[in-house]
Amino acid sequence: MSASSLEWWYPLGGGLLIGLSAGLYLLFNGRVTGISGMASVALGLARASSRLLPTLFLAGLLIGTLIATEWLRRPSIQVTSALPLLIVGGLLVGYGTRLGAGCTSGHGVCGLARLSPRSLAATGTFMVMAGITVFLMRHAFGATA
């Protein structure tokens, strides 16, 4: 399944909003907007100086998603993976982001912005591994469309 074409200002505009969120959170609250870290802190699966702030951020994220879906753009969310792959994928994302101390937001948006060598290495690694995985599944094995 392929996603329909999208005018370029949507990804750019959405990216600017995400970056604005990360930038304001840094300048006002002094913290990194890493969603994997925030989620594990909010759920009590990791320690941090504050549990309240990540919890409120995630609550805001859910509300912001609902508001934007209602007023800005209605996304079609296409999940094509079979049930076992959803479980395996979820486990790998949860475990991997904790072991690697970050995900697309923490390493990608915040880490690259401050030129952290760890985040550069992590982002390069997960991008390449994700690309290889998609290649193998779509073109080598042809598991999903």
Add this chain to the structure above:
Amino acid sequence: MKSGLVSILCGLLFGAGLVVSDMINPARVLAFLDVAGAWDPSLALVLGGALIPSSLAYLIRRRMAAPFVATRFDVPTARTIDLRLITGAALFGVGWGVVGLCPGPAVAALTTGRWQILLFVAAMVGGMALFRVLHDRQAGG
């Protein structure tokens, strides 16, 4: 109090960004990762767009002694690239490539109430809990 408001506001912006950019749609993410197929470059614009304000903020931060509403900056300072970092990033990359969801969009997509998303997020939390049990226990907290 103020920092709580900032958290909610930044969360709102982040969620809106995931919807507007279509990063919330796994099919879009997989199309971006599928360089050998009908490549959809739009997510490069998401990361590029996000890096503009966030890089600016990190530049401004250098001139600040403390954040506006918190007492101190709490930003990771480690610089060592170790096996743990690369292994974790590699496992995350495989999981991301399998389904097309990373943590932010996965949480945002919970708003759809779809069983596939709920199952993925439940497994993701399971993965985080597994890490906690295997590696993080002795640290307490």
